[in-house]
Every structure is written in structure tokens, then in C-alpha cells.
Amino acid sequence: MAQEFVKDITNRDEDFAQWYTDIVRKAELADYSSVKGCMVLRPTGYALWENIQHYVDTRLKEMDHENVAMPLLIPEHLLLKEAEHVEGFAPEVAWVTHGGDSELAERLAVRPTSEVMFAEHFQNIIHSYRDLPKLYNQWVSVVRWEKTTRPFLRTTEFFWQEGHTCHDSFEDADKEALRLLDLYKEVCEELLAIPVVGGIKTDSERFAGAEITYTNETLMYDGKALQITTSHHLGDHFAKAFDIKFQAKDGSEQFVHQTSWAITTRSIGALIMVHGDDRGMIMPPRVAPTQVMIVPIAQNKEGVLEFADELHQMLKKEGLRVKVDKSDKMPGYKFNDSEMKGIPLRLEAGPRDIAASQVVLVRRDTGEKIIAPLDGLKEKISELLDAIQNNLFESAKVRAAEKTEYMEDRATFDARIEKGGFAITPWCGDAACEAKVKEETTATARCMTFEDNQEPVIGKTCPHCGKEAKHIVHWAKAY
Amino acid sequence: MAQEFVKDITNRDEDFAQWYTDIVRKAELADYSSVKGCMVLRPTGYALWENIQHYVDTRLKEMDHENVAMPLLIPEHLLLKEAEHVEGFAPEVAWVTHGGDSELAERLAVRPTSEVMFAEHFQNIIHSYRDLPKLYNQWVSVVRWEKTTRPFLRTTEFFWQEGHTCHDSFEDADKEALRLLDLYKEVCEELLAIPVVGGIKTDSERFAGAEITYTNETLMYDGKALQITTSHHLGDHFAKAFDIKFQAKDGSEQFVHQTSWAITTRSIGALIMVHGDDRGMIMPPRVAPTQVMIVPIAQNKEGVLEFADELHQMLKKEGLRVKVDKSDKMPGYKFNDSEMKGIPLRLEAGPRDIAASQVVLVRRDTGEKIIAPLDGLKEKISELLDAIQNNLFESAKVRAAEKTEYMEDRATFDARIEKGGFAITPWCGDAACEAKVKEETTATARCMTFEDNQEPVIGKTCPHCGKEAKHIVHWAKAY
Secondary structure, three states, X not given: OHHHHHHHOOOOOOOHHHHHHHHHHHOOOEEEOOOOOOEEEOHHHHHHHHHHHHHHHHHHHHOOOEEOEOOOEEEHHHHOOOHHHHHHHHHHOEEEEEEOOEEEEEEEEEOOOOHHHHHHHHHHHOOEHHHOOEEEEEEEEEEOOOOOOEOOOEOOEEEEEEEXXXXXXXXXXXXXXXXXXXXXXXXXXXXXXOOOEEEEOOHHHOOOOOOEEEEEEEEOOOOOEEEEEEEEEEEOHHHHHHOOEEEOOOOOEEEOEEEEEEEEOHHHHHHHHHHOEOOEOOOOXXXXXXXXXXXXXXXXXXXXXXXXXXXXXHHHHOOOOEEEOOOOOOHHHHHHHHHHOOOOEEEEEOHXXXXXXXXXXXXXXXXXXXXXXXXXXXXXXXXXXXHHHHHHHHHHHHHHHHOEEEOOOHHHHHHHHHHOOEEEEEEOOOHHHHHHHHHHHOOEEEEEXXXXXXXXXXXXXXXXXXXXXXXXXXXXOEO | OHHHHHHHOOOOOOOHHHHHHXXXXXXXXXXXXXXXXXXXEOHHHHHHHHHHHHHHHHHHHHOOOEEOEOOOEEEHHHHOOOHHHHHHHHHHOEEEEXXXXXXXXXXXXXXXXXXXXXXXXXXXXXXXXXXXXXXEEEEEEEEOOOOOXXXXXXXXXXXXXXXXXXXXXXXXXXHHHHHHHHHHHHHHHHHOOOOOEEEEOOHHHXXXXXXXXXXXXXXXXXXXXXXXXXEEEEEOHHHHHHOOEEEOOOOOEEEOEEEEEEEEOHHHHHHHHHHOEOOEOOOOOOOOOOOEEEEEOOOOOOOHHHHHHHHHHHHHHOOOOEEEOOOOOOHHHHHHHHHHOOOOEEEEEOXXXXXXXXXXXXXXXXXXXXXXXXXXXXXXXXXXXXHHHHHHHHHHHHHHHHOEEEOOOHHHHHHHHHHOOEEEEEEOOOHHHHHHHHHHHOOEEEEEEOOOOOOOOOOOEOOOOOOEOOEEEEEEOEO
């Protein structure tokens, strides 16, 4: 039975891409549809997204953000208003040209992002400094026409929240963009157990239309980096294009300064690629739709199903997310199924356990078996779930550290990029140099971390072009 | 000040349509955008929708439904598979024809509804009776190309949940469709304080592709009816078109039977039109984003703002949704603003109240002023909120009853339709007769209620054509 399951999932070190796809399908997170590049989010995949939503939405409301909803369709003339923005997005826009049988006078973009819709609305509703700050957010899906797609990682349609705020100064907008980057770091590390490296994007990697793009980057098991969340300081770019002005306290008329920021269903792809193993997915307990799977042993024996049901009700009442697998499959099948789906803790309960007033708990991350008395069971389970959450985070940190290396010469850089991971080097700041590195190695500048760039970079040389270095950059091949 | 506000809102009896639009704008529920027929849901409008979502989503999960997400875009060939369905929706589909710079090989519909996407997925994942029932739901927006639009009531894009289920028999699907109609009745009556009439649609009013459409209908203040929720028994129509089969317990291969059902942002339009008055919106407390607005009186006097803050924190801790209006406007302005936005209860707190350890509470529905001691304040507020909720529901029931009339002759029917409200008559069951009534009076058959049609209709004549009657029908002019 175990072999049949293992057979279903490609070995992770042999073919990481196929391993990933196997998990997405076999753990029933997503399914393909007949729409190229769009996925069906199945109950478990969507429940993961709901748990991320719940965490982020609660925190955003605590931070005084308000949810709104902008139209899905964007008239072309609005998209054209901010030059850099339209240049960035035009190649990947899906265009609506017909409504019913009639051709439209102006074609409409299916939103790839909503800066321009928010800008138009802000222009309507902001008049005075009293109207600021405006802290808005929306939970929607967006569409970007992608050539090559993979479930969660790069899909034509994906889900996200997009925050859009207006402030009365450049500094306040900057504080907001950084406050959100911090929140995203918290979401990644506390909820998803994914360690991140925060920093600033180089100009070539900046969001189309932004003044500054802040990013959280993270390493996958295969050593490739993934941009898990971004937060943009938009400056007054959209304010000038859309004439979003307010009367300041001193009576003068000023442009607002804006931010925008997002976390997407891509984070679920990262969750798989950071924590999964050869037996399947591993869900960090805090985000897992099911935290404990109860498997009745010898379930036809008298009292076993009743015992399982009692445990289920008891643990559910304690606020744990628990299921019982009562299907007519054998226990071995159920064990493997629960492991493949990444459920953090398995609870086995059979006649012997009933007799001894105990259950058997099995950790998904370590495989450790723990015999736990019924007395104090809830506390034991909570303790184990915390331990699993911490272990997943600490293990991911160790793996990332092993793959992160600072160097000042190109040979060591090339070797690290080849092996996978972050190669950290001084850099001249020149976009042409950055492009050459990408062309030669396929590695891109992921970010300039706050830690590495606190002080001016003095006396270092850019190993890529030999010029004087201005920044310290994290480079990596990336998703 | 009060006059200025009243001036802002058109008199409800003079011009109901303009009154409605005024409330949508002035209570800041929604705003127009430059996309024809699409609206911006502003924080209060979206918070209303979130409260409806929360109620419905919690109940659906209790009823074992699982949330999923289907792609936004539907390939044309899928839409064409169920003949009646495509005929119903084709005229109102927004078509994506280009991705980036390339013309697509097959055009894609922006989902007007998702029966066909669910059908394709169900065909993939359902194989055995063990896979049934499948109880799925999704929270999304849909697009239907409408000629004339009004915020909430009829918009090109609107928000909804759409439930889609599969069952192993016609009877089980029927039970599910009716279970959902009951849930929607509960949502309308318990949460929104809107009384509904439940029943079956005539064939001409049936959902395109359904076997039976169940509906909840309700009367607005102006006497026009509004279809607030529907639940469809799809029979095996889509199962046959998409080949959704399962192996039954007896080994035979059978088609599934399906349902689909929805509640939409239209319900917010109904909320306005059932409860609002000449001073603005009135929100039923259970769905109101803000239940109590605290207005500090003489807020520059020492201790007043602190008192207001203490009350705010105390009531918030008790689970009430409370705000304090600390703006630099006069109290009279704040009173009117809170009334216009329909906040159920106003709490006035000034120096005199501090001295007397009391506050003044003012009901939005009746205008009644209550002096409430601080001792027991939370209980008093809860009691008043319940009273407001009940009063709104009971008042709406009385207004609906006054406008609902049974008759067996056409003259009385014409007079009732002219005055507004439900005219109930026997009916022959002939679609041509129904179409003639619509042509002559603009009234449509809203539903055949369960109560009126429990027993066969014997010995009655259809007042519209003189033939023998088969059903008893609620007719009305409708939104």
C-alpha cells in the first residue's frame, strides 16, 4: 500500500517539477480545467487560501484598513494614463471586446491589477487632508496572460488581496509600504513557517509604475528563489496621472502619495515547495485546514467508531480542526493518504487504545510515534502541533542558510548559482551589468536587503563588471 | 443642518427611483466608475456584503458544503454544451477575444454563472456513489451584459455565492434545492428583516437549463416585487450534456442530479428599498456594519471624549459594532449623518450625562429617545437592537400584507397591479396566457407559492383567458 502511494509521487530529488505537480494533484489542492493556465481550486486548496485570508484580513482590520470592491473590467483609456504601468502590463492583458452580440466602443481589460481603478475612485472621494489616509483593500482574482503556467506558481488567473492606500506625504506612504512588508513577513514566518529575506528591488525588478518596490524573498527546496510578497511605494506617479489632489492644512493643493501591496495564492505553491517531502505535502499546523486526522483501527470492532467520534467532538470543541477517516479503506491506506495530504498529526484509535485509555499520535514531519493518555490529550496535541510548526520553520531556516553564501568573486558566484540558493555580492548598481548577469547565468537580482545595505557600501568592487560597488545584492535563479 | 440633509435625499413618495439612487450615493454604499454598469462597492456597502457572506458561509459549512474556486473565464465550446443554458446566457456574455497582442483561437466568456465549469470538474472527479453527494460553493463575482443598470439591483458585474451540488437521485437533489431555499428564507427574514414569499417559478421564468426553479420573492416599499434568491433543481440536464456519471451501489451506471443556487449583492438593494425612509437608509441591527454610533456632545469639554472612548471600548468588548464620531462637525450634523447612513442606534454622551452616569439612546426606526443609566447599558442596548430588528421585520410584513390581494377577476387584478403589490390569481398554466398578461400589464408571474398550491386547483377559472385554472400564481411588476 505504502509503495503504491510512493509510486504516485515522483522522487523530489529526481524531478522537482514533476514532484510538485504530483503533490498539487494527489493532495487534491488544485485541478486543471479546459481554460489554458487557469486552475480549479479544490476544497483543500481553497481552505488553505481561506486560512491565509482570515489571518491577513483580521490583521488588516486591526491596522484600520477597510475592504472595498472595484470593478473587474478596466476601460483601456484608464490603463493608458500611467505610462510605465501600461507598458508593464499591456503584454499580459486579457481584453473583452464584445458584450453579447455587439462589439464594444472601447475594449475593456480584465483587471491584471487595480491601481488605475483605485486611482479613479480616489480622485472622486479625496478632497482634503481630513480624507487622509485612505487605507483600502480588496480580495479578488486577477488575470495575466502567461505563456507558461504552473498551478499556484504562475497561473493566468490567480487570487490575491490588493491593498491601495493614499497618504499626505512621501514619508507616510513609505511607512505604510514598510508596515505591510512587515505584516507579510509575519504571515510567512508565523503562519506559513516560511522564512523570508526582506529588502528593496533593483530598478529593473521594480513594479511597473512604482517609486520603490519592497519584497520578501524565500528559497524553495530546490534552491530557487520565490518572490512571496511585495509592497510598493507608488510615490505620486498615479496621483499625477489621475489628478488625485487634496487641500493640505496650510491651504495648499498637493498630490497624494500612494502604496499598493499584495499576497497571492502563489504563497500556497511556496508552502508545498518549502515543506513537502517524498511522501507528499506537509502542512504547517497553523494554516492546515485539517490539523489532526483520526484513523480508527479495526473500525468494525464494537465501540471503535463511537470512540473516534467522541474524540472528534471533544477535540473540535477545543478549537482544533479535526477529521475522522471512516471510509472502508484499510488503516495503512488511510495513514498514507493522510501523510500525502500533509495533515500534521495522525491520531490512531483502536480497541487496545480504548482498553488503555490512550491514543497513538504520529507526527507528519518526523514520523515520531507518541502514546498519549486520554487525560491531558488536548494539551499534548496542542504541544505537538506547536512543535511541528516550529520544527518546519527551523528546518526551513537551516536549509535556507545552507544555500545562502556571500562572495566577492565571480567564480564562487557562478558555482553557488549553479548549485542553487542565494549568492550575495556587491553590485555596481548598473542595470546593464544586472542584465548581463541574468543573460549569462539566468540568475536575477532578488533584492537588496535592509541588513546588508544599512550603511553605504565602501571600497567593494562589483564582481560582475569590476566597477565600484554601490549595493549588496541577493541573486538567485527564481520562480 | 437637518434641512440640508433632507434636501440631499429626494422624497421617497415623490420619486422612488431617485430616492434610491440618492441613498446609495449619500450613505456611501456604492459609487459609479467609468465602466458602464459596474459599481465601486465602498467600505459600508462591502461591509454589508461581508456580514451577509459571514452568515451564509457559516451556515453552509454547518450544512457540510465546501468552498472551491472555478476559473473566471469559460471557453465558448463549454457554454454551448447545454442548449437551453447557452440560449439563455449568450445575449449577455462579455467575451474575451485577445490575450496580450494575440487573438485567441477560441473566445472566452467572462463567467455569467458557472454551471458548465462545475460540470466539467464534476465529470473529472465523480466516479462512484461513494463520491456523492458533492456539496460545493464559491464566492465570486459574475458579469452579465445589461442594457439598463442600477447600483445593486442590476449591474453588469455583481457579487454572489453560487452553490453547485451533485446527488445520486432526483429526490435528493430536490431536497437539497429546497433546503437552500429555506436557508435563504432564514437569511432574508432573520438577518435582513425582509419577509419573503417562497414558491416555484413558471416555466417561462425558470433558470436557463434548470428542471425546476425555486424562488423567494419580496415586495419593495413601492409595491414592486424583487426576486431576492433562487435555488435551481437542474435535474440531469448538465449531467447528460457533460457526461457526469457514477457507478451506483447496484453496479449500474447513472447520471447525477444537480442543483445550483445563489444569493447576490442585489439583496443590499432590497435592504434599502424595504427599510429606508425619507431621512435615509435604515440598517437592521444584525447586518449593520455599525450598530451604535456614539456622538459626543460638547466634545471640547473636559472628559467628554474620554467618556466616549470608554463607552466605545466597553461596548466593543461586549461584541457590539460601535463607532465614535469625533469629527469637528456639530452634533446636529452628526445626528443627521448617522440617520442618513441608517445606523440603528445613536448614543449621545455629554457633560450632563457624565454627571448623571447615563447616556441618551435614540432609535433610528422610531426616533424614540431613551435615557439609559450606565448600569446595565449593554443589556439595554442589546434589548433595543433586538426591538429594532423585530420592528423592521414586522413593519415590512404589515406593508407587504397590505399590498397582497387574492382575486378571481381581471378588473381587481388590474387595479392591484396598477397600485403595486402582489395580485394572486388562479392561472391556466399556459405560457401564451402568461405572456399576454405581461404584455398588457407589465406584471409577471413571480411564483406559485407552496401554500397556495398544496392541493390540486379544482373548479377555478383563469381570469386572464377564461380557461380552467391549474395553479395559483403571485403576479407583480418586478425589479
